Amino acid sequence: MDYDKLGLKMGLEVHQQLNTDEKLFCPCSCELTDKKPDYKVLRNLRPTQSELGKVDRAAFEESRRKLQFIYEAYKNETCLVEVDEEPPHPLNKEAVKISLIVASLLNMNVVDELHTMRKQVIDGSNTGGFQRTGLVATNGYMDTEYGRVIIENLCLEEDAARRIGQKKGNVVFRLDRLGIPLVEITTDPSMKHPDQVKEVAYQIGQVLRSTKVKRGLGTIRQDLNISIREGARVELKGVQDLDLMAQMVENEVKRQINLLEIMKELQKRDAHVDDTIYDVKDLFKQTESKIIAKALKDGSVLAIKLNGFAGLIGKEVQPSRRFGTELAGYAKKMGVSGIFHTDELPAYGITQKEVDTVLEFVKAGEEDAFVLVADDDEKARNALLEVLRRAKTAIIEIPEETRKALENANSEYLRPLPTASRMYVETDIPTTVISRDYLENIKNNLPELPDEKKARIIQQYNLSEDLAHQLVRRNRAGDFEEIMASSNLDSTTVASTFAYTIKELKRDGKDILKLTTDCLKETFALVEKGKITKEAVQEVLVGVCDGEKSPEQAAKDLNLTMLSEEDVESVIDDIISSNSKMVEERGMGAMGALMGKAMAKLKGKADGKLVNKLLRDKLQNK
Amino acid sequence: MSYRGASKQFLDSQDISIGDKIRITKKDVSYEGMVLERAEDADEKHIVLKLASGYNVGLDILDAEAKLLEKGEKPKIELQPLEIEKDGKKRDISIISTGGTVASIIDYKTGAVHPAFTADDLLRATPELLEHANINGEAILNILSENMKPDYWIKAARSIADEINNGAYGVVVAHGTDTMHYTSAALSFILDTPVPVVLTGAQRSSDRPSSDAFLNLMGSVTAAKSDIAEVMVCMHATEDDSYCYLHRGTKVRKMHTSRRDTFRSINTQPIAKVRNGNITILDENQEYKKRENGEVKLQDNLEPKVAFIKSYPGISGEIIDYHIDKGYKGIVIEGTGLGHCPDYLIPAVNRATDSGIPVVMGSQCLYGRVNMNVYSTGRELVSAGVISALDMLPETAYVKLVWTLGQTDNMEEVRKIMQTNLKGEIGAKSSQKFF
16 A cells, blocks of 8 residues: 555554552552452443533543443552542652653653643543543654654553443443553654554653553553544554554555545435434334344334445445444444344344335335344434434544554444543642753653663673663663672673573562562672572572572571581591592592592582682692 | 733733633743633742643743734633423422532633532533422522531521422522531521422532532432421432432531541431432331421521530630630530540639520530530539530531520520420430441
């Protein structure tokens, strides 16, 4: 595909959890939990009206679903703030600081005074019905192979509650994730090639990793904004795999091209949408379709007529997704399991005869189609209203949407793109003045970016590329440098302890949280003082993990402590005297054999060099 | 304009006012947006812009240049009046608003939150109310509930009486939560109502989607249609948005600063539960006054000069002397434990009662009953003429004394009224299940 010709434009939005001690607006820790919840709280959300009765379109749509939400809460892990039973505490200063560091690394302009806003989100993922967010900085940049990309905005915001599942129509959320600080970084929509997006995502990732952010699955989330010239802006949410990005872009561009074709064809046919919702229950009295049969009992079977849509609903817009799938996406948001449309019927137990009766009933002509929903009456009606809305738009334009990125690089409809009208000020949080002195101080102490750090430690400590890479990737370079600053040990020993030994211990299920930097310092000091050998480090660390003891105690308990020179000497004396015959016969020639005997006895408790020296001295002086 | 000092000068010099679209240019950056009001307590150095993205930012005027891009009108909210036809099949319920934000409107353009006070505002925010009743709304006050005072209780009581006498089937009073239990107690004593009078409010303001106002209002309208002809408080029963409790107006207290189930019945249980338009009486043994025909009786003489003093270790008798000297007509002491204050306060208490100032003793334990016969200090207080509040809440005892002194200044009469159960404020029996 010729992206230039199509006028492809892309922007990236990166959300990264910060690794702060506390949440953004309360003192709870930022850790997720799998414990059974101590409480469950049931809530409803209503969109708040604005002047002129204007309600944000995304918020409005969510409210039509009439969902209830269940929040899983904890005695210790969460507090009244997350459950919306207490006003937020003041903004977390540590989070502000980290966001300022990130903003500075991205060459951004920091605002003078940070205002926390409420962004209405009533899908239940926030107990208040809004996400708290504040604009920290604007107008930064990043240079890439493909040219400069503008970093438009950096916001500090709270993460949403974790969706656990659905129970009898109620969505269940867990409050552990709600309130973890996030930075949201948005680029301008100027990127024209998927590889450029990938590079920018990588570079932003590098910047984030140089600061105090969370690592691991789910701690960073990327959204992609895509449009083509004649199309519309679509936000693909949750693009996890950067390698899938190119395919995802291609599929979205395809979708927009196909929707444009459908639009043009609809316009040619002078298609229009009939607002009537037909009750077609009576036409299915003898039906063999299980879904319809169930609705006959306790629900409704409703249909709408789409004039001029025949043949187009079945048209593929993305690999194995049809225009009908788009319509169904809107319907499903109202809680129905799906729709039936003419282009796929007869099927699912619906016969041609039944199709014909419906066509006749709604007075459909040759080019007309119908869409049918069988479900609870209110749900079915809402679902068809949504399909009507989507079908009407299809004649005029491609709608701006938020879509969920799927694993196969396709996407499905989530909700309309939110408008700016869903923002209003969070009156419970005082504004934060960011003094220029404070900012200057941050700018003067910016962390190294990971690639810079790697290059420097390779040079400075004579490390291998692999070791340096591991240290940086595991975020242990700082600890490594701290230990090297107070020790004369060789850098490879220290680095490989961080890069490999600790990793192995973790894999073996050891409690590596006990291996603090101080503890490692002590361990390496033992090596340096000659109290244990290099080779004993791993065993000592295992000892520390297994029990509540210091490295020195662990070494003693595991019998890994080196003998003093006198003790070694007396062992060697013993060996010489019990092999006096060999010594007399061979003189210095006995060295090899005796060294073997000595090391068998002293392995791990004495340095080989020392044993060698003492043995040599004694044999020579004999 | 809420700007002052340097920032006001900065805007004035460019002839910029709130609502205008401007560009602020600084050394490395510029911002375009609409000038918003600034909080009254904020500094003079920043101005607030709403950017196109919807975000507000504060910008320091130091080294900044402003350019007017487009003159804007100062945003104000003017809504078309609603035209709602009365439904003959539905009951007429009046909603009286005293302030607090049971209904609010957000001006998304500026992000400002406007409390909605008129009936129309309320109905725009909660049109569902009309499914249950014809709503007649009136805003009589616009105050934060911490600023409530006895004069306003009278004003509210008279408005409620008018509504009832004009045919309201029940009355809902929207009230800030902080002092709602004082008002509910006051209305209980002032009004002899033939229909339900239901106070309600919100712990989460109604400008947020998670507000508890909606369930509370819906529950209150249901309660106002019920046969319980008492003054009640209707608020969330639990942290869930599931159902509300109806608390007796004289036995209820705000017990949590922020939770939505903050109101608790003390030394009794709630009268009923309201869920999805249905009322369930919690205990059939508990009596309540039934709906009846007829007009409201209003006894709205109050004596606002009543002091409400908490006893604490280290309290000085001067505090009581002060109130006597200042001409206070009654004193309620929130005593410790069974109803005590330090024995060295007794001379001051004696001075009060000797001067014809009734002194009532409640307990800061809240739960349980005052009994001054157990310890010697208590007995000395009784000899000094102190009136026991029995199992009344101290706040209710205070409100009741304000009302009682409006009815009589005869000490013996006061004692008798204070210790007679009038509106469910005194229970004869203490039950295990109340604590």
